[in-house]
Amino acid sequence: MKEFTINFTAQNKKIKVSQGTDLLTAAIKSGIMMHAACGGEGLCGKCKVVIDKKEVLACQTIVESDLNVNIPKESLEIHTKLAHESEEFTKGVVLKREDAFKFSPLVRKIYLELSGPAQDDNLSDLDRIYREISHKFDNLRISTSLSNLKHLSEILRDSDFKVTVTIACKDDALDIITVEPGDTTKTNYGFAFDIGTTTIAGQLIDLNNKNILGTRIAFNKQALYGSDVITRIIYASNPGGLAGLSEAVLDNINEIILDLSGAQNIALSDVYSVVLAGNMTMMHLLLKIDPANIRKAPYIPTTTVFETIHAPEVGVEINPKGIAAFLPGVTTYIGGDTVSGVIACGLAESDELSLLIDIGTNGEIVLGNREWMIGAAASAGPAFEGSGLECGMKAVKGAIQGAEIDGDINVKAVTVDGGKPKGICGSGYIDLLCQMLKRGVIGKNGKIDGTLKSKNIRKTGSGYEFTVAEDIVITEDDIENLKRSKGAIYSAIISLLNKVEKSIADIKKIYIAGGFGNYLNIENAVFIGLLPDTDRSIYEFIGNSSLAGARMSLLSRDAFMKANDIYKNITYVDLSSEPKYMDEYVASLFFPHTDLGRFPSVRL
Amino acid sequence: MAIELVKEKYGNAINIVEIGRAGSSSIKIGGETTLPFLFREGSMPNEPVAALEILDSDPVDWPDILREPFGEAIKDPVKWAKTAVEKFGSRLLCVRLQSVHPDYGNRSSGESVSVLKAIVKEIKVPLIVIGCGDDEKDSDLLPKASQALKGENCLFGIATQENYKTLTATCLADGHSIISESPIDVNIAKQVNILISDMGFDSKRIVMHTTMTALGYGMEYVYSIMERSRLAAFMGDKMLSMPFILFVGQETWKVKEAKELGLRQGVNWEIATSVSMLQAGADILVVRHPDSAKAITNYIKEMMKEEGK
Numbered sequence A: 001m002k003e004f005t006i007n008f009t010a011q012n013k014k015i016k017v018s019q020g021t022d023l024l025t026a027a028i029k030s031g032i033m034m035h036a037a038c039g040g041e042g043l044c045g046k047c048k049v050v051i052d053k054k055e056v057l058a059c060q061t062i063v064e065s066d067l068n069v070n071i072p073k074e075s076l077e078i079h080t081k082l083a084h085e086s087e088e089f090t091k092g093v094v095l096k097r098e099d100a101f102k103f104s105p106l107v108r109k110i111y112l113e114l115s116g117p118a119q120d121d122n123l124s125d126l127d128r129i130y131r132e133i134s135h136k137f138d139n140l141r142i143s144t145s146l147s148n149l150k151h152l153s154e155i156l157r158d159s160d161f162k163v164t165v166t167i168a169c170k171d172d173a174l175d176i177i178t179v180e181p182g183d184t185t186k187t188n189y190g191f192a193f194d195i196g197t198t199t200i201a202g203q204l205i206d207l208n209n210k211n212i213l214g215t216r217i218a219f220n221k222q223a224l225y226g227s228d229v230i231t232r233i234i235y236a237s238n239p240g241g242l243a244g245l246s247e248a249v250l251d252n253i254n255e256i257i258l259d260l261s262g263a264q265n266i267a268l269s270d271v272y273s274v275v276l277a278g279n280m281t282m283m284h285l286l287l288k289i290d291p292a293n294i295r296k297a298p299y300i301p302t303t304t305v306f307e308t309i310h311a312p313e314v315g316v317e318i319n320p321k322g323i324a325a326f327l328p329g330v331t332t333y334i335g336g337d338t339v340s341g342v343i344a345c346g347l348a349e350s351d352e353l354s355l356l357i358d359i360g361t362n363g364e365i366v367l368g369n370r371e372w373m374i375g376a377a378a379s380a381g382p383a384f385e386g387s388g389l390e391c392g393m394k395a396v397k398g399a400i401q402g403a404e405i406d407g408d409i410n411v412k413a414v415t416v417d418g419g420k421p422k423g424i425c426g427s428g429y430i431d432l433l434c435q436m437l438k439r440g441v442i443g444k445n446g447k448i449d450g451t452l453k454s455k456n457i458r459k460t461g462s463g464y465e466f467t468v469a470e471d472i473v474i475t476e477d478d479i480e481n482l483k484r485s486k487g488a489i490y491s492a493i494i495s496l497l498n499k500v501e502k503s504i505a506d507i508k509k510i511y512i513a514g515g516f517g518n519y520l521n522i523e524n525a526v527f528i529g530l531l532p533d534t535d536r537s538i539y540e541f542i543g544n545s546s547l548a549g550a551r552m553s554l555l556s557r558d559a560f561m562k563a564n565d566i567y568k569n570i571t572y573v574d575l576s577s578e579p580k581y582m583d584e585y586v587a588s589l590f591f592p593h594t595d596l597g598r599f600p601s602v603r604l
Numbered sequence B: 001m002a003i004e005l006v007k008e009k010y011g012n013a014i015n016i017v018e019i020g021r022a023g024s025s026s027i028k029i030g031g032e033t034t035l036p037f038l039f040r041e042g043s044m045p046n047e048p049v050a051a052l053e054i055l056d057s058d059p060v061d062w063p064d065i066l067r068e069p070f071g072e073a074i075k076d077p078v079k080w081a082k083t084a085v086e087k088f089g090s091r092l093l094c095v096r097l098q099s100v101h102p103d104y105g106n107r108s109s110g111e112s113v114s115v116l117k118a119i120v121k122e123i124k125v126p127l128i129v130i131g132c133g134d135d136e137k138d139s140d141l142l143p144k145a146s147q148a149l150k151g152e153n154c155l156f157g158i159a160t161q162e163n164y165k166t167l168t169a170t171c172l173a174d175g176h177s178i179i180s181e182s183p184i185d186v187n188i189a190k191q192v193n194i195l196i197s198d199m200g201f202d203s204k205r206i207v208m209h210t211t212m213t214a215l216g217y218g219m220e221y222v223y224s225i226m227e228r229s230r231l232a233a234f235m236g237d238k239m240l241s242m243p244f245i246l247f248v249g250q251e252t253w254k255v256k257e258a259k260e261l262g263l264r265q266g267v268n269w270e271i272a273t274s275v276s277m278l279q280a281g282a283d284i285l286v287v288r289h290p291d292s293a294k295a296i297t298n299y300i301k302e303m304m305k306e307e308g309k
Helices: A023-029 A078-082 A125-137 A146-150 A152-158 A221-225 A229-236 A241-263 A280-286 A336-345 A426-438 A476-499 A522-527 A545-555 A557-569 A581-587 B064-075 B077-087 B109-122 B135-148 B164-174 B186-198 B219-234 B248-252 B256-260 B265-280 B290-308
Strands: A003-008 A013-018 A048-051 A054-057 A067-069 A107-113 A141-144 A162-170 A173-181 A189-195 A199-206 A212-219 A271-278 A323-326 A354-358 A363-368 A373-378 A399-405 A411-415 A457-460 A463-469 A472-475 A509-513 A539-543 A570-572 B016-019 B027-030 B049-055 B093-096 B127-130 B155-159 B177-181 B206-209 B244-246 B282-287
Touching: A003 A023, A013 A023, A023 A067, A048 A067, A107 A125, A125 A141, A125 A152, A125 A162, A125 A173, A146 A152, A146 A173, A152 A173, A162 A271, A189 A241, A189 A280, A189 A336, A189 A545, A199 A241, A199 A545, A212 A221, A212 A241, A221 A229, A221 A241, A229 A241, A229 A280, A241 A271, A241 A280, A271 A280, A271 A336, A271 A545, A336 A354, A336 A363, A336 A509, A336 A539, A336 A545, A336 A557, A354 A476, A354 A545, A363 A476, A373 A476, A399 A426, A399 A463, A411 A426, A411 A463, A426 A472, A426 A476, A426 A522, A463 A476, A472 A476, A476 A581, A509 A545, A539 A545, A545 A557, A557 A570, A581 B186, B027 B282, B049 B077, B049 B290, B064 B077, B064 B265, B064 B290, B077 B093, B077 B109, B093 B109, B109 B127, B109 B135, B127 B135, B135 B155, B135 B164, B155 B164, B155 B206, B164 B177, B164 B186, B177 B186, B186 B206, B186 B219, B219 B265, B244 B265, B248 B265, B248 B282, B256 B265, B265 B282, B265 B290, B282 B290
Parallel strands: A003 A067, A141 A173, A189 A271, A271 A323, A354 A509, A373 A570, A509 A539, B049 B093, B049 B282, B093 B127, B127 B155, B155 B177, B177 B206, B206 B244, B244 B282
Antiparallel strands: A003 A013, A048 A054, A107 A162, A162 A173, A189 A199, A199 A212, A354 A363, A363 A373, A399 A411, A457 A463, A463 A472, B016 B027
16 A cells, blocks of 8 residues: 655644555654544544645545645644643642552562471462462462463572562452562652543552652543544544554553653553543443443443553553553443542441532532442533633643632732733633632623723633633633533532422532642632522532542552442432423523522622 | 312412502512412412503504504504593503614614603503614613603613613613513523623513514424413512513514415404413503503403403
């Protein structure tokens, strides 16, 4: 087959592809992030490129010769520039519960000084090791692989029976994954991951002292194949589609592993464990399990529980003997990320009625206590993650995370890192909406008051926009989008409460999770009607709870086992089949709410 | 043994809205303390009223059956209005300033308002004034119309979530009542009412149009939205305690069956739809055919007689 060279002029990138390849695939292969919301179906019209001054869709253009292709800025995923400089700022959020579970990492190293074999102590080499460690692990079943046995006798004798064994907990059994000469217990590292549809967060943990050595977030590279899970599932049904999606997210994971361990001068061979929490679609795609039925009614995944397996089986590049463990999920819509969040906040161990709200693309909500739990997913959309908004961004460097507006409609914006603003993240939008309401910049319906005299209010082709900082605006469309998001979450909370005939006043603790950075103004979130108007002291902001739960599971086998209890105990409520949900939803499409009596503390 | 009827007792009443200059010819609507005509449970101090609808120019696209009762007068809005009031006894008149709409003549606001002024000069009954339906044109037309009728205490429309500000401000300044519209949704109905009240407009001068459709086109949905809205009002929701206005004529006469199936079909369709809407809680029914208006008025009289029992 003929090969042709495609020159992406604006990016200064060349790539050789075979005849018949489409330009979108060529762009992806050369590492250019392009918009392709429809996953290359030719429907969304976002992957426009220019060839010989003619505008065409990249996904519908087949290579038949060498080409110069100009990709205009609008067709590029804006995320690209953030993918590498993205350090998440949730480090500031340290959970009080970090020590709730006994310290017993999923992978442990134990240094053994064994007594040598003798006439009256004639156990085999392997049993000699088992004898030493079994009592340390409640006499769980222990096994090891053949490959470890081949040279075991040599290792033991060369090291004078002083060895370090690395033991992985696999559900209810132990697996000796390596036996090394001497004492190497000082080097045992693991990674916790939160695999989200939009973003992936990873954390490097020193498993000897629980220290977090670094955190990275990156935009999920699967976005190249579609911005939402549905288009990705459709893409997965193409030949090679599932493999491509899996590779994309593995790329993310391995990049973060390499990046963080490199920064700490840690050898990949010293990383033995990875714990991943993610929604069900992400888990299916990562593990190359056919996700087709997730998007077809009645939306059944292949599995919600995944056995702990060897890292190379997944494709995670750590010590090849290392393991990958996954937080179990409840249903298609309440995945391991939510169960991980429940672990992180301790809802399942409390006597009091608690509520966990994870504000993300799917706003997952779990209500309950140690005896019962119900959960639902509100289709909130990614607005509070900064996606789909004019100047939205994640809580990374340069993101406006808080703002105040004075009586003269001047804005004072604060970024996550104190630097120059580049965009607005979720918590920034919450503050802005609240302040705009208070200052009358917007009405209760979210429309900007064009009659207000302010240099910051400007009319555009599609309504009004409000200038927050230089080149950073919030548009009426943005506000509409945010209003729908906050309405979806609030109405889901109320619907769950109604389901069990409880009221907001019955809730004793509310945990807010989400990628908001290290800051979320609860007062303002209540003011705009995102969160219920109740005692502020019961609120606790816990940041990325999915990542926190994965970290806790990495550090404690007990936590991981608890997760395997929790997923069985959460009853899923399908909001789309709740007759009153739609009504609740429309009622909440107002600031703060159509029923103002529900927000007595909000005075407008 | 006699069966004891279960009677509902509500704590809140629908607002009473007065249209027209206080005194002789003004009309009061609303004030219900119960669902329609359930006089054992509560009262309806003001009976619902049928208003005839006229336009500010010759309605050339109206079917003959609608034009025929008014004869030549329909070509002149002032004469048309006089016929509606004097010959057909309409106690309330709805003037739709349609000729300003780009698709229906694209006349200037000034021309339309001068027609409106001429009508007011000749007619003594209270007026409902409706814009042309084009947001941009209405934002110029309605303030002018409102000013021209300052002090007449008309009912002006139509305010929606998107355009309520201009109309609310102008009605506030000129002392008119206002129609708030929402797309068959209780929550949005309430939201529009809140938005209008938030501008300092007295919520007791709002009349709601929750949008409707003609018989056979999903009217039962309209019914349930009105019923839910009413029940919420009786339970104490002040932001839903507004009387209802329904544009029955506008909906009926665009229905294919009403226009095409025999001459009387449209009239019957208009009556049947109106009667159903009365049972849903309608306070004002805007209709186009004088025979419909007459039949509906008779029906209301019959239903109201029950009150004596």
